Amino acid sequence: MAHRRTLRVDYDSSTNVVCVVGSELNVNLDRGAPPGSKFFSVKCTANVKFELSPPPVESSHGALVPLSGKSVILISMSHASQSEKDDKVIWTAMKIQKAFNPTQVFQISLDVDADRDGTVEINNPHKESWTWGPNGHGAILLVNCDAEKIHDKSPDNEDPRIVKVSDLKDMSLMVLRTRGPAELPEGYKLTMHISQGDAESVRVFRAASREAVKNSLHKLFSSFVKDYPLVLSSEVLSQEVPYLGGSAEMNFYVEGLRFPDKDFDGLITINLSLLQPVKEGIPETPIFTDKVVFRVSPWIMTPNTLQPVEVFVCSTSDNYQFLKGMKALVSRCGYKLKVCFEYMNRGDRWMQDELEFGYIDSPHHSFPVVLDSPRDGHLDDFPYDELLGPDFGYVTRVAHRKDVSSLDSFGNLEVSPPVTVNGKKYPLGRILIGVAFPTATKGRNMTKVVQDFLWAQKVQEPVALFSDWLCVGHIDEFMTFVPAPDRKGFRLLLASPDAAYKLFRGLHKDGHGQAKMFDGIHQIILHGCIDWNRDVLKRELGLDDDDIIDLPILFKLDEEDGSRAVAYYPDMVNMIVLGKDLGIPKPFGPKVDGRCALETEMCSLMEGLGLRCTFIDDFSSYHKLLGEVHCGSNVLRKPFDFKWWNLEL
């Protein structure tokens, strides 16, 4: 709908009016006509389109039309003025000819990449709104949470300046295109503005250089740009921007400051208005406003089925055996291995628990972002000090110390591969977290600020599992996902005391070892906890029993905490998944024909999926400390090919 503006003209004088292409002037003739006028006529030059309201009975170019209190001329302009004398509307009443002069016609368009193809188009008709899906529209913003500065670094969104030109690529280009006379009429202004609410989430910078920088990020970076003044921020909600005259483009850079959260839906509107002067001391009137909407990219997690880029482990004084196994595995697979040495980890070996890798994505740029856990062990500084950097973002949520429990470690935060549940697609999978039973009157939970953050990202709708039955309380103690060539493209692996029971019973029957090596009643109890999760996973991920593989794993109640469980022997489900290679805690099970029966079983279960098992000895340095291979490692993975904005939410 065209922007309409009411204009009152005085019958004492001709009127010069500033117009904007795309808006419509609603000129009330009631006051403009000399007293006693009964009829009027209208003529105009070619650039001017007009309609009369009420519509005259017949075509009336130049013809006399009855004048009433309601007579209105609706005027619109097809393009900007070339010179100041181009355009004219002349209307006559009582033989007095009145010139109504839209002498200054401007074309103004605030442009963004609303069609999400990586380039800023001209005046996209949908730029004012945001919709999901492959046929959706609306521009996209990244939280500028990486750090361009290497020394004295901090996330760029904490710095209200652009200190390096490379920082521009983390922002969304916004172009102000204007066309019209060389200058705005005296006292008129162009002003960019945002609401108070949006100002907490966005900053806008301007390219100070008058040279029109063409719509290509590449060119921008090849020349050093000295100065990008801050236009809008939480301190400045409205600021004048220069009008360049003629046909011009001015580049702006829009910087996202924070992720969607409970109190922020991720949408941001930026407005540009043309202001008309009124009188000293009275604020100028906006006579035309163009606006664009951005959505901030959510933080997206990467499941085991995505290709690894780099593997992270800690080196400690006692984990040589583990490290040797991991190095061999990772180097054989051809991925990078990053070892966090003891001066940094200070003995904290739980690389999985301190951080979760994810990424943010837009049509113009994408980079990994680490979510730092509120856990705060001795690895605490690693994500900020070692990971944050150019094109590597950082985000955290701060919780009260008293609200943080073992369930806030990110071994308790995983994500499924893509699934479809009762026809509803989750092409980015679903986040999985572990909590207490919703019915529990007491129990440990993942802290609310992290849960709120995860839910607010929207694109990987979380599922809450029950992990409080475990002493450590992490979902990676009883489940993982591995890639598969068939069915849904993956299998869910679940720890199964039943499968272990069956295996050992078979061994016993064949004369190998004792079947009664474990307390059967506890296994049934603990199996109930896993089965509860199994039912939730089947329901919330749309899985069949055939999508699930039961691994022979036993639990026991912890000796200190008599009511929560720990793994009986190295917990094979707590593995690292690197493409078709699995790094599995070496279970040290009973040997049959010289080979560990648990390893044999594991290999036989995984072979059918084309997966290779490598058993890694983590017994003394991880298992005895209640963790395993997965707890002690982390994997940075490639992003999804699927673009989050193509989700149909």
Place this chain on the structure above:
Amino acid sequence: MAHRRTLRVDYDSSTNVVCVVGSELNVNLDRGAPPGSKFFSVKCTANVKFELSPPPVESSHGALVPLSGKSVILISMSHASQSEKDDKVIWTAMKIQKAFNPTQVFQISLDVDADRDGTVEINNPHKESWTWGPNGHGAILLVNCDAEKIHDKSPDNEDPRIVKVSDLKDMSLMVLRTRGPAELPEGYKLTMHISQGDAESVRVFRAASREAVKNSLHKLFSSFVKDYPLVLSSEVLSQEVPYLGGSAEMNFYVEGLRFPDKDFDGLITINLSLLQPVKEGIPETPIFTDKVVFRVSPWIMTPNTLQPVEVFVCSTSDNYQFLKGMKALVSRCGYKLKVCFEYMNRGDRWMQDELEFGYIDSPHHSFPVVLDSPRDGHLDDFPYDELLGPDFGYVTRVAHRKDVSSLDSFGNLEVSPPVTVNGKKYPLGRILIGVAFPTATKGRNMTKVVQDFLWAQKVQEPVALFSDWLCVGHIDEFMTFVPAPDRKGFRLLLASPDAAYKLFRGLHKDGHGQAKMFDGIHQIILHGCIDWNRDVLKRELGLDDDDIIDLPILFKLDEEDGSRAVAYYPDMVNMIVLGKDLGIPKPFGPKVDGRCALETEMCSLMEGLGLRCTFIDDFSSYHKLLGEVHCGSNVLRKPFDFKWWNLEL
């Protein structure tokens, strides 16, 4: 989708299992069968339905079916057990007959008025979700913000007890219907639970009486009920509830605690689970969960087109003339008049500015709710002390003193009659507030906490107008709505210096008075401000020029604050609308033939709509203090017939 539960059965013993109608047991036979079994067969009693997975090739009641690791019996029950021996599943393998006994079958349903007809139906299939519209579903909750107690009163939602049985009608009835054996099996429990997030917004009470109170609110209130224990609150997220045995209903009362706001979408889920005991120290496993969703009623404003119930004014030492006029008008119209006397108002006469009347609504109950402005003049205590009471709710938003300006007075908060805008219906109208221009680098605004509250109600999507051009800064200084028999059912009345200019010019021409009584250039400037609002109102309310009537009203720049405007003479648009009667500030315009020309014009404009004008002298006691009739009064109106949950959002 049926709730599925995985169950492992042991081959050493028969298994007694607790089942819930509507859920499905997934019994894995792998472990249950004696070692070496190759086939099995299944039989069952009439109440038990079963399916086999994988499905056998032919019908297999009693026939042998091949046994594999994946063999599963899916069992569901059609109704609750009458006795403990009723139901049985017998399966046989290797000639060993195994009884799998769903001996205890329960029917459990947590019920609400999900179809919004005022009564709680049985197990509505849509009770777990909430959708808008006439075909929508989901139960509704009121914020219990009235005060049943008359002495030492406070809003009921601030008191975690039910002190009067009449308070129950402000809550939503929720019924737990159970059917089954006389008792739950040992260690089993029924538990009601809510999430931590929802607990801030809801409390649940239970009728302690064992007598099943039938599904009628009326009966409840006719008998005094002694004790309603608190079941759930922010302190207690999960609590056991009694199982009554046989066929029983237990009543719960759900109390809304807070209105939708920026951080609360208004939705609340209440869960009921059947818990299975596990082992001392280990939390019980939920084996069945039923849930219901409520949405809290938004706070809804009432436009001028709704029928008045009661008119509120202040009595001060100097407003006798005004009060006399108002009393005469209101008594002639037949509405109630409530006078706030000086001991309460302490000289603050601006009844419009201190509060806004609205209401909340549900299928079972509705009552008015006053929104107390953060303005805090001397009338500050009036809404709480005089209005809050039984079936009269109270809500406020607290702002920092420094953030509160004249724009926070509720003369600056109005609501339009129902409108349709480009096909989008607003059957409850749209809220209108006044702020600074969005482009202004400085200026006054309505405080953010109130704006956030208004936007969060959703059902009357607000429109921001520009009122900061006025010295007092209230939108009721330049606009109001009156009912009309034609078109959209109303007219927007706008102050129009042009209309005044034209009127006075006509008078001058006819020899009455001076036309140049005002400064023309200022009128044009100020008209620009009104026209900007006119354009916004036309666009956002879908109005044509014919829906708008221009009233002859002049403004001038205030003598002290040289850049903001005040009314030149009593501002006729600042009127009270009581059905077809308008109480209009007496303008004291030039007399023509013994009658005020402004009154004549006003009457002639309103007569066509069937409206009666009564001019009220507010000159010395209101106009000179920069307010008028509307500023000095308030009207409690009947709610809309249209139900907010029927909106299609």
